[in-house]
Amino acid sequence: QAVAGDNFLGGEDFTELLMQEFMIRQKEGMLDLEDPKLANLIRKQAEKAKHSLSRGKAADMEIVSNEELLRCTITAERFELLAKPLLARLRQPMERAIRDAAIRPSDLDAIIMVGGATRMPIITGFAARLFGRLPSAHIDPDETVALGAAIQAGMKARDAALHDIVLTDVCPYTLGIGVSVENASGYFESGHFSPIIDRNTVVPVSRTESYSTIRESQKDMSIVVYQGESRLTQNNIRLGEFSVKLPASPKGEEVVEVRFTYDINGILEVEATVVSTGEQSRIVIEENPGQFSKEQIEQRFKELSDIKIHPRDRMENRLLLARGERLYEESLGSSREQIASVLRQFEDILRRQNDREIRKAAEHCKVWLDELERMTDF
Numbered sequence: 001q002a003v004a005g006d007n008f009l010g011g012e013d014f015t016e017l018l019m020q021e022f023m024i025r026q027k028e029g030m031l032d033l034e035d036p037k038l039a040n041l042i043r044k045q046a047e048k049a050k051h052s053l054s055r056g057k058a059a060d061m062e063i064v065s066n067e068e069l070l071r072c073t074i075t076a077e078r079f080e081l082l083a084k085p086l087l088a089r090l091r092q093p094m095e096r097a098i099r100d101a102a103i104r105p106s107d108l109d110a111i112i113m114v115g116g117a118t119r120m121p122i123i124t125g126f127a128a129r130l131f132g133r134l135p136s137a138h139i140d141p142d143e144t145v146a147l148g149a150a151i152q153a154g155m156k157a158r159d160a161a162l163h164d165i166v167l168t169d170v171c172p173y174t175l176g177i178g179v180s181v182e183n184a185s186g187y188f189e190s191g192h193f194s195p196i197i198d199r200n201t202v203v204p205v206s207r208t209e210s211y212s213t214i215r216e217s218q219k220d221m222s223i224v225v226y227q228g229e230s231r232l233t234q235n236n237i238r239l240g241e242f243s244v245k246l247p248a249s250p251k252g253e254e255v256v257e258v259r260f261t262y263d264i265n266g267i268l269e270v271e272a273t274v275v276s277t278g279e280q281s282r283i284v285i286e287e288n289p290g291q292f293s294k295e296q297i298e299q300r301f302k303e304l305s306d307i308k309i310h311p312r313d314r315m316e317n318r319l320l321l322a323r324g325e326r327l328y329e330e331s332l333g334s335s336r337e338q339i340a341s342v343l344r345q346f347e348d349i350l351r352r353q354n355d356r357e358i359r360k361a362a363e364h365c366k367v368w369l370d371e372l373e374r375m376t377d378f
Helices: 011-024 036-053 076-082 084-100 121-131 141-156 294-303 315-330 333-352 355-376
Strands: 058-065 068-075 175-182 188-197 205-212 220-227 237-245 255-262 267-274 280-286
Touching: 011 036, 011 068, 011 076, 011 084, 036 058, 068 076, 076 084, 076 121, 084 121, 175 255, 188 205, 188 255, 220 255, 220 267, 220 280, 237 267, 237 280, 267 294, 280 294, 315 333, 315 355, 333 355
Parallel strands: none
Antiparallel strands: 058 068, 175 188, 175 220, 205 255, 220 237, 255 267, 267 280
C-alpha cells in the first residue's frame, strides 16, 4: 500500500560511526588519516565490532599503527547513543509509509525485518518502541530479500506457480513537471512543481493534467519532468525535458494535456498533446537505461493503451453519469439538488484519477441511484 525509504542510509553508516569513535579516542597524531591501508584496517575492526555488538554488550577494536597497539572498547549503550541521529533518519520514512497507507500501527499484522543490518539490537529495539511490539524474528532477514526478489521476478514473468499471489507495486516518488505560478503582484514565477503521479500510486498507472499558456502569442511550451516531494523544482530531481510547438493565441487559450504513464519496470512515458491542433510530443525515461530495447518498450506501452483513457471517458463511468443525468431530468425540487450533489462529488473524484477511490465512489453512486429509483418508482 505504501513504500518509503532513505536511499543514503544503510549498514555502512553504522560502521562509519564506529570508525569515527575509534579515531576520536586516539591521541592526536597517532593516526595518519590519509593512509588508505590504515583506514581499511579500522573499517574491518568497525565491521567486526558491529557484529559483536549484535550478540553482546561490548566490543573491542584494536589495530597496530607505527608499531603501537591502539585499542578501544565500545559498549552497546555508547553505540546506541552514537546511532541516535541515524535512528532519527530511519524513523521518518517509517512514519511516512504508515501515513501514506492511511493505516495505524495497530492495523499491521506483523513487523518483518529485512536485510543484514536489522540483526543489530538497536534496530530491533527501535522498531519495537516505534510500533509498540517486537518485530517478527523467525524469518531470516537475508533469505527474505532473496525470496522477495524471486517472487517479484516470477510475477513479472507471469509464472503459473504464482497465480494465487497478489502483489502490487507502487510508484516510490512523486512524478510531475515544472510550472509557473502567478504571484500576488500578477507576475508569473517559475520553478514550482506540479505533481501528476503521486508517490505510492499503484502501478502501472496513467494520469493526465492540463496546462495553459501564460504569455500572449506563446509559441511553445517546455515540459520539464521532475521526481521528488518538494513544492519547488530546485529541490527535486530533473529527469528529462522536451517542448511542444503552439499556434500563436491570446494568453490562456492554448491548452496542453500532459499524460504520464508509469510501468512496473520503472519506465516513464510522458506525452504532451496540444488540444487545439492534436499535435503530440513524447519522451520515454528509463530507470535503468539500456535494460529494454526500443521495441520492447513500445510493445509494453501498447499493452498499457487501455489505461491511457481518462476515468471520465471510460464506458462504465460515462453510463453511470448518464443515468444520474436522466434521473435529474425526471426529478423535481430537493431530489434534483441531491442528485446534482452526488454527481458533482463523483465528477470531482474522477478528476483526481485515483482508481481505488473511483471504484469506491462508483459503487456508492450506483447504490444511491438504485435506492432513489426504488423510492420514486422510475
